[in-house]
Amino acid sequence: MRKNVVISVLLVLVVITILAFVVVSDYIQNKSSRPPQLIVSEEEWDFGMVKPNEKPTQIFTIKNEGEEDLLIERVRASCGCVKTSISTKRIRSGKSAELKVTFDTTGYDGKITKDIFITSNDFQEPEKRMRVSVEVEHQPNPILNLSQTEWNLSLISQGDKPSLNLMIENTGDKDLVIDKIEVYSHMSYNVTLPLNVLPQWKQEITLTYDSTGHEIGEVREAIRIFSNDPKKKAISFLIRGYIKEKESPIISIWPTNLKLTLKTDLKEGAIDKFVLENLSEENVKIISVNASADFLAPLRSEFNLNSKGKEDLPIVLFKEKALEKIIGESGEEYIYLTIALPVKITK
Numbered sequence: 001m002r003k004n005v006v007i008s009v010l011l012v013l014v015v016i017t018i019l020a021f022v023v024v025s026d027y028i029q030n031k032s033s034r035p036p037q038l039i040v041s042e043e044e045w046d047f048g049m050v051k052p053n054e055k056p057t058q059i060f061t062i063k064n065e066g067e068e069d070l071l072i073e074r075v076r077a078s079c080g081c082v083k084t085s086i087s088t089k090r091i092r093s094g095k096s097a098e099l100k101v102t103f104d105t106t107g108y109d110g111k112i113t114k115d116i117f118i119t120s121n122d123f124q125e126p127e128k129r130m131r132v133s134v135e136v137e138h139q140p141n142p143i144l145n146l147s148q149t150e151w152n153l154s155l156i157s158q159g160d161k162p163s164l165n166l167m168i169e170n171t172g173d174k175d176l177v178i179d180k181i182e183v184y185s186h187m188s189y190n191v192t193l194p195l196n197v198l199p200q201w202k203q204e205i206t207l208t209y210d211s212t213g214h215e216i217g218e219v220r221e222a223i224r225i226f227s228n229d230p231k232k233k234a235i236s237f238l239i240r241g242y243i244k245e246k247e248s249p250i251i252s253i254w255p256t257n258l259k260l261t262l263k264t265d266l267k268e269g270a271i272d273k274f275v276l277e278n279l280s281e282e283n284v285k286i287i288s289v290n291a292s293a294d295f296l297a298p299l300r301s302e303f304n305l306n307s308k309g310k311e312d313l314p315i316v317l318f319k320e321k322a323l324e325k326i327i328g329e330s331g332e333e334y335i336y337l338t339i340a341l342p343v344k345i346t347k
Helices: 002-032 319-325
Strands: 038-040 044-050 057-064 070-077 082-086 096-103 110-120 127-136 144-146 150-157 163-170 176-182 187-189 195-197 202-209 217-227 234-244 251-254 269-278 284-291 296-298 303-305 310-318 335-340
Touching (some): 044 057, 070 082, 082 110, 096 110, 144 217, 150 202, 195 202, 269 303, 310 319
Parallel strands (some): 044 127, 150 234
Antiparallel strands (some): 284 335, 296 310
16 A cells, blocks of 8 residues: 555656656747847849839848747838738748839839838847839920919909919920819919920919909919829919908009010010909099100090990000110009099089
8 A cells, every 4th residue: 555655656756757847848948949030132122224114023032030930010111102012921930931022113213212111020120121222214304393382362352353473484304285274263374275385494374363253251272283294293283362342443453563575576665455444333534644754655545434344555665765764674664544533513
């Protein structure tokens, strides 16, 4: 009996010893195993020279040189033009995965460099950075630039028709073609489309904003200009301001100033006009029209403005006289109107 007890105790001790050995051995083995380590076949890659709009592709090898599984959490690029895909996100010890990288060069010109970031459970380098480069062969292209990207109407009255001279410039080396200008119904422009702008040239267009019938309040609108610029197929031009209720005048004059230039092919000079509109219920008489300089000549000296009617007032700029008397690049003169307003007297 006693002998059996001793044998049983010895068997228990043997089993405990074996289990302890297995546990300790496994612990030592796990403790000594190396963590996952991400190794990429090429950390920098140059696709070399390619033609415009090409999409070169390269396959990289991602290897796990650690002894534990390498887990790829995320692969991202610094630009949407670089597309990536990886064959697997769990890489066993000593195994590899393929990372496919495609560089979309659409719209690019010259040398381009972008970064790729691989996030993993590699403790020493949790975010591996790769760099890819490509050089896109130059192709002649137009480049659209605007003299300004916003038109501030400020405070205008309902019915006002402000205008803006907008400069369109082509800084590229190919003809710029403006094929569409998208505007609201109360806006207009003074050019015929398609509009062609030569390389390194400028073209001025006049935008007119007709606030007649427009709602009172804040203006936040935009027009869009469409062209063959590969990088800016459509560019927005913002318009903002505030429209207040119009205080009905007796006479409306538009524009409120004329812009005449001596850079004209006409030998005699230049001509433009004011438009006068009578918004009152009574007829109005203009009894004299004069200029502040002898090189400006109104073509009408007196006329009637009937109720709700419009009349043109043409102004001529005499080139030779103006060149003699204007000092500097520009000058400013005035047109004077004398209006006869009726005064009714009763006894």
